[in-house]
Amino acid sequence: MSGNLQDIFADLQWRQLVYQATSERLGAWLLERPRTVYAGFDPTSDSLHVGHLLPLMLLRRYQKAGHRPIALVGGATGSIGDPSGKSQERNLQSLEQIEANVVAIRGQMAQLLDFSPTAASAAGPAILVNNYDWISRFSYLDFLRDVGKNVPVNVMISKDSVKNRLENPDVGISYTEFSYMLLQAYDFVHLNRTYGCELQLGGSDQWGNVTAGIDLARRMAGAEVFGMTCPLLTKSDGSKMGKTEGGALWLDAKKTSPYQFYQYWRNVADEDAGKCLRFLTELSHEEIDHLDHCRQTEPERAVSQIRLAEWLTELIHGRGALDLVRQATEIFFGGEIGKFASDADLNQIFAEVPSSQIEAARLAAGLSITDALVEAKLTKSKGEARRVVAEGGAYVNNRRIESESYQVTTADLASPTMLVLRRGKKNYALLRLVE
RNA sequence: GGGGGGAUACCAAAGUGGCCAACUGGGACAGACUGUAAAUCUGUUGUCUUCGGACUUCGCAGGUUCGAAUCCUGCUCCCCCCA
Incomplete structure (x- = not known):
């Protein structure tokens, strides 16, 4: 024994x-x-x-x-x-x-x-x-x-x-x-x-x-x-690790979503990444040494942070949750959003994105981009919506909308009943069709 | 109790009869750059708009004026000095 x-x-x-x-x-x-x-x-x-x-x-x-x-x-x-x-x-x-x-x-x-x-x-x-x-x-x-x-x-x-x-x-x-x-x-x-x-x-x-x-x-x-x-476990600036704007970083998925959890580790400062890998993961000494080396030579790839985030997310939330987080990350920081076969897939990925409802008939008739932004509550007023479009900060399915006169239609649906709107870098909102 | 000063947009702070939706700084929001970082740079920052304008806003309520954030009267609140 x-x-x-x-x-x-x-x-x-x-x-x-x-x-x-x-x-x-x-x-x-x-x-x-x-x-x-x-x-x-x-x-x-x-x-x-x-x-x-x-x-x-x-x-x-x-x-x-x-x-x-x-x-x-x-x-x-x-x-x-x-x-x-x-x-x-x-x-x-x-x-x-x-x-x-x-x-x-x-x-x-x-x-x-x-x-x-x-x-x-x-x-x-x-x-x-x-x-x-x-x-x-x-x-x-x-x-x-x-x-x-x-x-x-x-x-x-x-x-x-x-x-x-x-x-x-x-x-x-x-x-x-x-x-x-x-x-x-x-x-x-x-x-x-x-x-x-x-x-x-x-x-x-x-x-x-x-x-x-x-x-x-x-x-x-x-x-x-x-x-x-x-x-x-402290950060290089002396503050506590795991503090976010919204408070602590919880292990409970209902209090801190797997996506937020992943993103926290994904964004750990270079100076803190080595410590986190040593303290919180069970990666081998060889791999940690290697990651240290990568961080020195090509910090822009954030290899350490990604490894850290994936390892911890899988440990705490499981393999399935990690896969969804990966998909979500790809979309949130990637290119255009293609078509999704089902609402369920999209729902999972945009789990923490706020959504609003809109009558199917209104979309069928064509909805101006400014109205859509207001409906999705991404902007407070039409004036603000107009400004956002003019600034180049309005997106449908991650594709920038250049013109204020753009009409959102059923062709823009990302899944049978959902429309993905975005303002700026990462403010997403969904519009769900209802009868 | 007496005297003085003040109240302006998210915050700070200019403006003292028309050129004021209102200087400027911060914040916030977009964009560029970038490593999903920091810094930097640019733009925006009352509502609506058929993009011509229209409407609402400078403590509150009245008044003077062709016209007020700006002048007058009253009210509310805050600060300072003397007692």
Whole structure:
């Protein structure tokens, strides 16, 4: 069984994913035998986002290397609020909301980790736990006697996450958030007792919480356990990766469409592409080296970005979704749109394009391009529509309309009942025929 | 309580009787360039139009005038100074 363990630590180091580790000999330790490792995720929303991807991929790498991953959903800790990296006290979410979030997140994790009993990992299938299940059973008194007794407050207040807040007299920190660290620390103890879990993973902002768990495990159980953090996924300008104008980049297709997801990665800056390939994909070292080289010599081809976008889109949304995204991309950035046999095909590709309805009779009679733009809500007024045409910014089926007197007819239909209009570079709208 | 200043299009800001749909800057929107980037350059930026114009807009309501964003009266709101 332990014979097919891969040297994951070497791979992580190559990918620069090891930010801090509690032991010099972590790499060798991981090769001794299959280990059980865990990382925690706070259910602050009903979907995971790109910020969660890095630690989740880390668990996935461990599983593929022959270890057993535990994904911990923080139903309890999430209801408290982690003060790490937060400058202000946060509002509490309702328990019902958190429960709903846990359910949604659980499904997304199953796409990346193998929970099936037949999982290939030497150590067995991945495990999903919710710390609400054990923490909620504690009485306050028991918790203070069993756990609190083992935690020196002077150590707690020296942790950065707490210290920063204590030093700022304007915000301070509530007793509730102060206690967060204890809950997370106890999680490690619980997982160690229940599943023999010996390693906690997390982002570098979790270092304080990770070491708190290690200390507590030693005091409460006399166990030697380990911790490792990875860098945070940031862009070269220091901002967070995965932030869009509309907020976070979600893994849920209903919140962030596969097309938007793909496009985000497709447009990653050259300086960030190498890091993303290393951190988020499972491409081989050789291929990543090659892509680095391509980026140097012919950045204009964006080979790295396309590879990154395709790899991640397929992982998160599946092969079928990727194929549709490819088609859509070709159309959105390509030439004219030909005829589509069915409305369904067109519908899929233009899934996020707004559409308006128009009576079939009006189109049959001929519709001026300006009226069509207004009907499709691409322009506010006829005057604006006229201007857009004059500027050369009006298109039917991606073909520029030069004349204001152009009449849109049934001959322009891209599919039996749909007409594709565009204003400028990428503002699309559909007109759907109705009786 | 007294004195002074101000309100203009998405924002900022000119304009103080006709040449004002209103300078200019930003933003936004198009186009060129480009790597689906950045920068740059060009154009547009009240509504409608049979492309001749027509209509509505400069805090609100009235008034003077052939004609008002511009002058007068009242109202509302904002800022500053003195007490």
